[in-house]
Amino acid sequence: MKRRISPGFVPGAAARLGLLAALWMCAGRSAWPQTIYSADVIDGGYRDCSMSRNGTHAVVNFTVDFKAAAGNMAGKRFLSRGISVFGYDETGKPAAPVQMFVAINGTDSSIKRLVGDFLIAHAVPAYPRANWMNSQAFTANVRLEVFADTLNNWPALGVRAANVEEGVWSPVLASAGALYIGPGTQGCQIIDPAKPPPSPVTTEIKVTAPDWDLGELERGKETTRTFAADAQRLCFRYDAKYIEYDKYLISVSNHNGVAENKFLLANTEDGSETVPYALSLAGGGAPMALPSINGLPLTLGKSGRTCLTPTFKVWAGANIKGGDFDDVLTFTITTQP
Numbered sequence: 001m002k003r004r005i006s007p008g009f010v011p012g013a014a015a016r017l018g019l020l021a022a023l024w025m026c027a028g029r030s031a032w033p034q035t036i037y038s039a040d041v042i043d044g045g046y047r048d049c050s051m052s053r054n055g056t057h058a059v060v061n062f063t064v065d066f067k068a069a070a071g072n073m074a075g076k077r078f079l080s081r082g083i084s085v086f087g088y089d090e091t092g093k094p095a096a097p098v099q100m101f102v103a104i105n106g107t108d109s110s111i112k113r114l115v116g117d118f119l120i121a122h123a124v125p126a127y128p129r130a131n132w133m134n135s136q137a138f139t140a141n142v143r144l145e146v147f148a149d150t151l152n153n154w155p156a157l158g159v160r161a162a163n164v165e166e167g168v169w170s171p172v173l174a175s176a177g178a179l180y181i182g183p184g185t186q187g188c189q190i191i192d193p194a195k196p197p198p199s200p201v202t203t204e205i206k207v208t209a210p211d212w213d214l215g216e217l218e219r220g221k222e223t224t225r226t227f228a229a230d231a232q233r234l235c236f237r238y239d240a241k242y243i244e245y246d247k248y249l250i251s252v253s254n255h256n257g258v259a260e261n262k263f264l265l266a267n268t269e270d271g272s273e274t275v276p277y278a279l280s281l282a283g284g285g286a287p288m289a290l291p292s293i294n295g296l297p298l299t300l301g302k303s304g305r306t307c308l309t310p311t312f313k314v315w316a317g318a319n320i321k322g323g324d325f326d327d328v329l330t331f332t333i334t335t336q337p
Contacts, residue, residue, distance in 0.1 A: 034115055034170045037074035041174040042161050043067050043137070049188040051157075051181050058151055060144040060181055062188065064161050069135040074172050076165035079122070080132045083109070083142060084162050084171060086118035086178075088154035092197050092245060094118065095153075101145040107131040113169075120171050122164040156182030156200035158193055198335075199242035205300075205333055208235040212310065217275070220318035226311040233307040234281065234331065240304040247336040249295030250288065252279065255328040258291050265314070265325035275316050275325055281308040295334060 043065040052059050069078040083102045086094045094117040102109050102121035110127030112119050123132035131140075144159060151157070160178040162171045180191040184201035191197060210232050217223045227233065256264040259276060267273035281288040284306050285299035300306045 034168060036116065037076065037165075037170060037172040038175045039072045039074045039163070039172050040176075041067060041072055041163050041172060042176055045176055045190050046159075046161075046179040046188045049179060049181055051183055051185075053148060053183075054145070056148055057145045058148045058157075058183075060146075060157065060159065061142065062159070062179060062181075063139060063141050065139050066134075066137060066161065068137045069163055072172070073163055073165060076167065076170065076172065078135045078163060079166040079169065080124070080129075080164045081134065081140065082120050082122040082162035082164045082171055083144065084115070084118045084120040084160045084173060084178075085144060085146070086158045086193070087146075087150045088156065088158075088197060090153040092154060094158065094193065097146045097150045097157075099147065101143075103143045104129075104140045105131045106141075115171055118158075118160075120162060120164070122162075122169070124169070151182065154197075154200060155184060156180055156197065158191065158197070160193065197245060199245040201242055203238050203243060203246070206237045207331065208237070209331070210234075212312070214312060214314060217314055217316040219316050219320055221316070223314045223316065224311065225314070226309065228309050230307065233283070233309050235305060235307040236300065236333070237305050238300065240300075240302045243300050243304075244302060248298045248300055249334050249336055250281075250284070250298040251292070251295035251332050251334070252290045253330045253332070254291075261291055262315075263291060263327060263329075265327050267321060268324045268326060270321065270323070273321050273323070273325075275314060275320060277312055277314040277327075279329070280311045280313075282311070283308045295332075297336075298333065 046062045046064050049062040066081060081104060085097060085100055087097050089095045096114055096117055096119045100112055100119055100121065107129050109121035109132060110123045110129055112121045123129035146157070158178040158180055161174045164171055177190045178193045180189045180197060182200045212227055214225050254263045256266045256274065258264065262276035262278050265275040265277060279290045281290065285297055288296040
């Protein structure tokens, strides 16, 4: 009895102006020693997010709904709305951009200054800005520009709405998190700035999948087949530059369906004749036993190539007909949210 399983593969989500001449005030590159607060500054998240290139500058546009400042100031007195911006170094650690331009509803801020590892734009009493100093709930259309080379080390920015308090201008950052955006990201992705960032690009994953032939199976017994030779393994190739910044899941579906948590081989002439089997994959982290209701964690190594060694366990019934049985497996890799 020959048993042949032919792999298929469906890739998942993984396999995302003269800018600085118009500055009114700039606090230089010395960070202001301040306490940083957080509060429920915005209603929901960010929307209508985009990044484009304008000559030597990268331009970010998005919309955010500010809540009324009252009750959302961490106990401080309101001065201004704020937009904080940070980039990353080549290791994914936050690093403030050299300079930026930020406008809310067409009005630029009156100051940009360094606080910790981010720049924050806001208004100050000496240079008031009505759109920035509006303490009521309103919708802000934000335009942000930075030098394009800010993205050289890491092609994404973190942007976080804020309020600014009246006393020493301490920022009150939106507790909802930061917008994460770059040329290779999609939509309005929200991140926790305290955690390492996700990959700023969608990594293309290419598969090499052999045609596994289980050979002759003995009726009434369990048969185990392991395919350990390099040409027999399931292999993935990819650009490893940012691979460690995403977590991946692998899931497997098949053509013939599942019964009692086992895949099914089907007789090529009589589809009602089936043989159950299970699959385990080793080599991408902890051993993966399949089928699985949910995807299983998959570790993709920094070498740019990860191979999994498959082991099949097949249970041919004592009364099963002879003939050719087969199935088609489809492997899907997705990033974890």
